[in-house]
Ligand SMILES: Cc1cc2nc3c(=O)[nH]c(=O)nc-3n(C[C@H](O)[C@H](O)[C@H](O)COP(=O)(O)O)c2cc1C
Ligand SMILES: [Fe+2]
């Protein structure tokens with residue numbers, strides 16, 4: 001036996017893989033702690049495989065799968081989500097087990113054909129359809145746009161396990177501990193929110209709808225396709241998803257500056273000091289050239305105040321800041337207070353662009369924009385302190401005690 005048997009119940013096995021090699025998820029989001037692709041095998045009268053793994057970790061996956069199958073064949077492959085981090089091994093599974101019946105919905109199958117040329121042995125399911133494999137009865141719920149159109153979840157009525165695809169997933173590998181109560185959850189808290197905000201965050205409304213669908217189920221376990229399997233902290237993870245998908249934020253300020261030579265950075269420091277003097281404790285300053293937007297967006301999901309500052313650059317805004325605001329306009333988080341500032345030396349362009357951003361994103365502006373020429377003068381410092389205080393006061397006005 002090469003692989004430990006990791007069981008969710010008497011006949012359901014975790015057969016996921018850890019990816020410590022890929023440095024960028026979706027070739028964009030940093031993976032300093034790696035990522036896990038979770039796949040599950042149900043050895044009932046009929047054998048069911050729930051999702052697969054990324055192509056890069058396929059070898060050990062197939063080895064593990066065969067070892068646990070111990071000569072049995074796979075009857076059903078349920079594809080909850082077609083993104084290649086989970087469908088990467090589907091073609092290999094079909095080659096190895098040509099009789100396997102593939103379960104998906106009408107949005108799944110065109111992708112299956114388009115990505116992998118697979119079009120046989122398909123069993124389409126609808127919202128609420130069921131499948132009995134012996135001891136188990138599975139029910140399928142369509143959860144479109146969490147975060148792809150074909151996304152669905154599979155509910156094991158028998159063992160009360162929700163196979164939730166990417167929902168409730170986290171970045172970070174599973175380092176020995178597979179279940180939430182076998183890990184230090186403090187570590188996953190940050191990676192959970194970073195996964196949510198970066199990958200799923202744009203689809204808050206659809207997440208709410210999906211949560212409503214599973215609301216009435218007596219869930220004993222949530223088995224996502226990334227990160228720990230939830231069994232001891234189910235109310236916590238459900239609450240977090242309610243909170244994040246409804247854009248509830250905490251008291252705190254994320255200040256992001258784009259600065260070539262330090263003038264705009266100086267302004268950011270002044271603003272931060274004023275906020276601290278007003279008694280706000282959660283203040284994070286990011287240099288947009290240095291910190292990947294993945295982490296900035298993660299903190300914006302947490303804190304209500306956002307202050308953006310940029311120098312002017314070739315008639316527009318400093319490029320890394322342009323990228324960040326484009327991304328924010330794309331994801332459109334809600335419930336934030338905004339202030340903007342910047343510096344220029346001739347025709348400007350940084351603050352002008354931030355003003356357009358403010359109009360598009362529709363966050364409440366707590367102060368007039370401040371733009372200085374060259375670098376801040378003592379009179380500017382006072383104005384910047386005022387801007388910081390205005391943000392702090394706006395946040396404190398929300399305090400309930
Ligand atoms: C490559 C480059 C392009 C710039 N383009 C503009 C511009 O289009 N309009 C402007 O007002 N200032 C422009 N500036 C001047 C800076 O925006 C200005 O000096 C600002 O105070 C620099 O702030 P920083 O020290 O935070 O980088 C440019 C500076 C550089 C280095
Ligand atoms: Fe995905």
Ligand SMILES: [Fe+2]
Nearest residue numbers: 083085166225
């Ligand atoms: Fe995924």
